[in-house]
Amino acid sequence: MEATHDVLVVGAGCAGMRAAIEAYDAGANVAVISKLHPTRSHSGAAEGGINAALGNAAEDSPEIHAFDTVKGSDYLGDQDAIEIFTREAPGDIYQLEHWGAFFSRMVDGRLAQRPFGAAGSPRTVFAADITGHVLIQVLYEQLVKRDITVYEEYFAWKLVENDGRCQGVICWDLLNGGIKVVGGKTTILATGGQGRIYRTTTNAYACTGDGAAMALRMGLPLKDMEFMQFHPTTLYPTGILLTEGCRGEGAYLINSEGERFMKTYAPNAMELASRDVVSRAEQTEIDAGRGINGSVMLDMRHLGAERIIERLPGSRELSMTFAGLDPIYDPIPVRPGAHYHMGGIETDNDGATELTGLYAAGEVACVSVHGANRLGGNSLMETITFGRRSGRAAAEWALSNTTIDVPRSAEADAERDLRGLLDVTEGERPWQIRNDLGTSMLDNFGVFRREEQMAKQIEIIGELRERYARGVIVEDKGEVFNSDLVQAIELGNMIDLAACMLQAGIARKESRGAHARPYDYPTRDDENFMKHSITRWVGDGPVLSYKDVRYTKYDPMERKY
C-alpha cells in the first residue's frame, strides 16, 4: 500500500477540493486522488455563475431560492436537501470571497448578481464569463495553502471494501505507471459528470462517470439515472457550449426556412424560454426536417460587431476557433448537447452512501437537489455546499478511531485484471465502440424519448457490452503515461452507466423535467412517478426499484414559466 489517510477524496473539481479543505480543517489527514491536475477539472469550464440568495441585486431569500429549485426540479428534488442547500449557500459564497475568489462586483463594492433562467430573483453570483475557472483557482490556492497531499494523475479504478466498509482506492498511476493502493478510513467520490456517454456534449474528455461506475460495481444504488439535461446552444459539431448569454443579449434561433421558430413554442419568452423548452423546440425543428446539417442557427449578426466584441468575446472566440465562423458575419450552427447529469450515487444530506465510510459529492452524487431538471447556477453551488458537508461528515467519522485494513488480495486482483486488459491482442480498438455508444445514445435517448427507440437502444447497449467484453485492444503496453489503457477502462464504465440510464428511462412512463416522452406519455404523472428511480447492479445487469421523494412543504404544481 502507498499510504493511508483519514479521508481520501477522489476527484479534484469544485466538489472534491471543497470536501478536502473542510476535512482538513476538521483535523483529518486528507489526500486527494485525481486523474487530472486539480486545476484541469471540468468545473473550470463553467461560465455562467453560482446561485445563492444574497439579495444584493434585488430582494431575495433562501425560501424563494428553495421554491424555484423545487419547481425547477419538476418536484423530483428532495425538499429537505433543497432547504439545507439554499440556507447554507450564502455563507459558502462569503467564505469563498474571504478566501480571495475573484467575483464580479457592483459599484458599491458588494458581489454582483445576474438573472438566470427560472429564477425568481437575480441571484447568480459570477466572475465575468469565467466563474468556474475562478472557483477552481481559489480552491486550489486553499489546497496549496494547507499543503494537502494530492495524488496527481492517479486514475481511480476500484474501491476496496473490507469488513463492510470502504477502506481505500485502487489506482493506476498515469505518470509513472503501476497499480497503487491508497488506504482511507473514509473515501469521498467527487468524480464529476458522465456527458461523454453522448457524442455531442459540453463535457470534457474526462467526464466519463468513473465514480458512479465504481459505486455501481460495489452494489450501491444510483438514483434518477434517466435524467440528462440537454443544453440548447452547443456548437456544431463539437458540442462546445455557447453561453446562454448570447440569447440574453438578443441572439435569434433560426431554422432552415429562415424563421425564428421559437414563436411557435414560446411566443412570449421566445429564445429566452427555459433550457428544456428551447432544446425540445430545436429538436422538433430538426426532426421535422427544418434543420441544417442536424442543427439550427444561432444568429447574432443583428447585434452588430461592437456589441458582440464587447459583451460576447468568449462566445465569438469559441465560434471562430471551433466552427471557423465569426458571429459578426455568420450565423452559428448549434444543437442540443448533453450537458449535466442530474442522477448519480444516492447519498443522504451529508453525502453518506449506503456503504459505511463511502461518501459522494458534486455532479457524481444525487442528494437530490436538482430532481428531474437542474437550474443553471445551482450545480456549482451544490458542489461547494455538499462538498463541504461531506468533507465534514467524512472527517468526523474517520477521526473516531477507525483502523484501515486493505487485504493483500485486493491489489493482486487488480494486477490480474490489468494483465487481462493489456494482454488482449485480438478484437477492436475502443474508439469504435465509443463512437457507436455516443452516436446511438444521442439518436435514441436524447432530448426526446420514444418507447421503440429506447427498446432498440437497450439492445444496442447489450451488443456494445458484448463487444467490449470480448476484449478491446490497448495498443500502448507501456507504464509511462498510458492514457490508452485509461481510455479503455473509461469506456467500460460508460457502457454500464448507459445501461442503467436506459432501464430507468424506459420504465418512467411520464414526461418530467429532462425526461420528455411527447409521443406516448406527454404529461407528468405525480401519482405513479413522483419517486426516484433506484438502480443497482445485480449479477450481470441493472435492477430497478423506486423510492419516495422527501417532502417538506412545497406542493406540486404545473411547471410553467
Added chain:
Amino acid sequence: MQVGLKVWRFNSRTGERELQEYEIAAPEEATLLDCLDIVKDQHDGTLAYRKSCRMMICGSCGMRMDGAAVLACKTRMYDIAQAGHVPVISAMGNLPIVKDLVVDMEPFWDKFKSVDPFLQPGYEEPPDGKEYRIGQARMNVIHKEALCINCGCCVSECNSMEADPRFLGPQALAKAMRFVGDPRDGNKIARLEKLNGEHGIWECTRCYMCTERCPKGVDPRDAIAKLGAESMHEGIDRDMGAKHAKWFVVSAKTTGWLRETELVPKTQGVISAIKQTRFALDLALKGKVPPPFPPHVAKNVKESRRLHDLTTQQGPKGYMGIVQGERALGKLAHGHTAEDETLAEIYARPGAFTRPFIAGEELEAPVFLEKPPER
C-alpha cells in the same frame, strides 16, 4: 481534409527519440488536438499527450508546433493543411519530457507554490460576515492575471528560464502579481521582498516571449513590470535590476540619453565594474563606447525632462502608475485625443471597451474594507 503531422516521440525510460510522420484524414473544422486524437485512436495508440476540456480552459494541452508553444485545442489545422505544410509537433520547452508530448509539470507547480499563491488577508472579516466591499474597477487591476489557466506555454518559451532554470518564470510571477495587486491582501511587502530575491523578477530579460505565446492574454511580462515598479515604489531597490532601471531614469532626465559607461558602475557597483574594464576597453577600441567626458547631452533634452516631470506629476506610483499608463495607451489606440474628454467619459462612450480601473478615480470606486491592516 488530409493532414500531415510530424511528431517528436520520446521515451524517458530508454531515452529513445524519433520524429514520426503521420498522414490522416480529418474533418475540416479539426484542431490540432482533434488530429492527435485521430492519430491515437486509429493509427497509433501509443502516442501520449494531455487533454481534457478541448475548449481552451483547462490548460492541459500545451505543446509546441514548429517550435512555438500553443494550446493544441486552440489551433485550427485547416489553413495549415491547405497550405500543404506538415508541422512539427513536440513537447513544451523548459520542462523535462516524460513521454512524447507530455512534460513533467512538477517544476512548474513548485514555482507556482513558491510565491505563496493564496490570499493572506490584510483585514478582519467584515463584522456582518459578508463579503469584503471593493469596487469592480479596483479589482480590474488584476483581471488579466486572474485569467491564467496554468498551461505553461509562457514557461516553455521563456529565455531567462533557459539560462537559469531556477528563475521563477512568467507564470509564477503573474500569479504573484495577482495577489500583490489584490486590495484584500495584507502581505504585499513580504511578497515583494521575496520576489526581489535571487531568481526573482529582475532576472527577466524582457524578451516578451511569454506575452507573445500566452493563449489567454495574461501578459506575464506586464505583470513583471508592475511588480518591479511596485517594488521600487516601496523602496525595495537593492537588486541590480532595480538600480539599472533607476539609472535609466536619471540618465534620461539629466542628459536625455543613456550613458552606458556609467551604467555598469551604477548598477553593478564599482568593484564589479572594474572587473568589466577589459570588456569595456575592447568595446571602446571598436568604437562602440562614446568617451565618458564631456557627457554627451541630447539636443532635445528638455523634452525628455518634461516627460519625466509629467509622469511624476501624474501621481500614481508603482503598479498603479503602469495601470494608468496602459489606460493612456488605450486612449491613444482608440483615437480619442480630445483634450477635454476625461478617461471616464471615453469609457462611457457606446462601443468603448469594458471600463478598466482608472487610477485617479480611486475615490469614486470606493474600497470598503472594514478595518485597517493590523501592522
